Amino acid sequence: MTTAVKPRIATVSLAGCFGCHMSLLDIDERLLDLVEIVDFDRSPIDDIKTFTHRCAIGLVEGGCANDENVHVLEEFRENCDILVSIGECARTGGIPALRNSIPLAECLDEAYRSGPTVYNPTGTLPTDEELPLLLNRVVPCHEVVRIDYHVMGCPPSAETLWQVLTALLSNEKVQLPYELIKYD
Amino acid sequence: MPEEVTLTIDGKKITAKIGQSILEAAEENGVYIPHLCALQELHSTGACRVCMVRIDGRYSASCTQPVSDGLQVEVESDELLEIRKMIVEMLFAEGNHFCPCCEKSGNCELQALAYRLGIDSVRFPYQFPQREVDAEHPDVFIDHNRCILCGRCVEASRNADHKTALEFIGRGKNKRLAVTGIVDLDRADKAVSVCPVGAILLKRQAFQVPLGQRRFDHEPIGAEVESRNPEVRTP
Ligand code: SF4
Ligand code: SF4
Ligand code: FES
Numbered sequence: 001m002t003t004a005v006k007p008r009i010a011t012v013s014l015a016g017c018f019g020c021h022m023s024l025l026d027i028d029e030r031l032l033d034l035v036e037i038v039d040f041d042r043s044p045i046d047d048i049k050t051f052t053h054r055c056a057i058g059l060v061e062g063g064c065a066n067d068e069n070v071h072v073l074e075e076f077r078e079n080c081d082i083l084v085s086i087g088e089c090a091r092t093g094g095i096p097a098l099r100n101s102i103p104l105a106e107c108l109d110e111a112y113r114s115g116p117t118v119y120n121p122t123g124t125l126p127t128d129e130e131l132p133l134l135l136n137r138v139v140p141c142h143e144v145v146r147i148d149y150h151v152m153g154c155p156p157s158a159e160t161l162w163q164v165l166t167a168l169l170s171n172e173k174v175q176l177p178y179e180l181i182k183y184d
Numbered sequence: 185m186p187e188e189v190t191l192t193i194d195g196k197k198i199t200a201k202i203g204q205s206i207l208e209a210a211e212e213n214g215v216y217i218p219h220l221c222a223l224q225e226l227h228s229t230g231a232c233r234v235c236m237v238r239i240d241g242r243y244s245a246s247c248t249q250p251v252s253d254g255l256q257v258e259v260e261s262d263e264l265l266e267i268r269k270m271i272v273e274m275l276f277a278e279g280n281h282f283c284p285c286c287e288k289s290g291n292c293e294l295q296a297l298a299y300r301l302g303i304d305s306v307r308f309p310y311q312f313p314q315r316e317v318d319a320e321h322p323d324v325f326i327d328h329n330r331c332i333l334c335g336r337c338v339e340a341s342r343n344a345d346h347k348t349a350l351e352f353i354g355r356g357k358n359k360r361l362a363v364t365g366i367v368d369l370d371r372a373d374k375a376v377s378v379c380p381v382g383a384i385l386l387k388r389q390a391f392q393v394p395l396g397q398r399r400f401d402h403e404p405i406g407a408e409v410e411s412r413n414p415e416v417r418t419p
Contacts, residue, residue, distance in 0.1 A: 085305070088283065088284050091304070091305060092276075092281075092282075092306070092310070093310060093312075094282070094284065095282065095284060095285065097282070097310075097312065098282060100310075100312035101280065101312050101313060101314040101315070102314075137312060139310075140305075140310070142305055143309060143310075147305070149304075150304040150305040151304075152304060154283070154284035178299070178402075178403075178404055179401070179402060181299045182299075183283035183284070183289065183295055183298070183299075184283045184284045184286075184289040184290065
């Protein structure tokens with residue numbers, strides 16, 4: 001008996017809320033079908049932190065809000081044949097990008113100094129060098145690397161993710177029915 | 185002078201009444217031409233350019249172009265689809281459209297057009313402009329982040345409500361909607377109900393229609409026009 005090598009999938013949440021990952025878990029018992037046909041590589045689902053092999057598909061939730069997001073996204077592009085933006089944050093910047101029309105210094109001031117619930121008598125801002133540096137603006141993934149597919153939704157429904165994944169894995173065209181096309 | 189003229193849309197002959205725009209004639213014949221600023225009961229200003237077609241080979245806004253005998257109108261082509269997509273993508277890139285937290289989502293004509301045109305990403309860099317939310321009026325929000333400058337509300341205030349409660353000020357990328365303050369905007373004004381997007385909203389009405397029952401949840405925009413024509417299938 002030969003065991004065919006299964007295609008590998010990597011997933012990550014950048015500047016997202018993990019809602020898209022929750023939606024992926026929401027395919028329920030079809031998860032069992034999924035692990036029959038794919039192996040998960042780097043992903044919060046199996047807690048693998050670095051790429052172990054080249055992957056057929058990379059699913060990216062969230063846009064880029066800091067330099068670490070950019071670095072990880074570039075790594076995904078290098079290691080995945082097909083890179084997919086999942087959800088509104090990856091596709092447009094989403095809710096984190098609400099800060100984009102406010103200067104970064106003002107955002108930090110509101111969050112760490114002058115916000116109504118902040119207690120910070122010394123007025124220091126977080127400066128630990130372990131912390132990723134914030135970008136001036138939150139940007140969607142396709143403004144940083146080439147993205148092959150965009151999946152809409154906040155989050156995309158489990159059915160949407162299932163249809164996209166099964167189409168990609170069987171080399172078919174991704175064609176969603178109208179009712180699954182949503183920006184919310 | 186004859187009351188009716190004959191023209192062709194994508195090679196098919198249709199009859200239209202003199203005085204109609206190409207957009208109106210097309211709709212009456214079950215052909216949907218995507219549009220954002222034109223509204224049947226208002227005077228068309230040709231502001232958005234989404235309704236672009238080719239008339240005898242020339243590009244023109246179909247909402248402002250009157251019908252005349254023998255015109256050859258092209259509506260469906262890969263090139264025109266691409267032009268429409270670009271115009272709609274520019275509207276998304278130029279304003280601040282956060283659909284997941286917008287009260288208009290599901291009932292919004294801009295969003296519905298993007299669905300219909302198959303826009304899954306915007307090719308232009310998002311501008312994230314700094315714009316205001318005007319909540320001063322007791323019953324009406326004006327959220328400039330979502331305004332696409334279509335002019336419907338200005339037109340309605342002037343010619344349907346017979347006020348000039350709203351006007352445009354500024355030019356180019358500084359153009360924006362302004363409340364004139366000369367007369368009061370009333371919650372029952374037509375100007376308040378015609379906005380295609382979530383830029384003019386009545387207060388205390390948000391998210392009243394549940395998901396699954398909103399205007400564009402099940403049928404794409406334009407489907408009602410196409411249902412008049414048995415030969416067309418909505419994509
Ligand atoms: S106005 Fe329409 S396109 Fe803009 S955020 Fe609201 S739903 Fe989305
Ligand atoms: S507020 Fe609405 S109706 Fe008025 S110009 Fe802006 S988008 Fe058009
Ligand atoms: S609908 Fe014709 S220009 Fe806007």
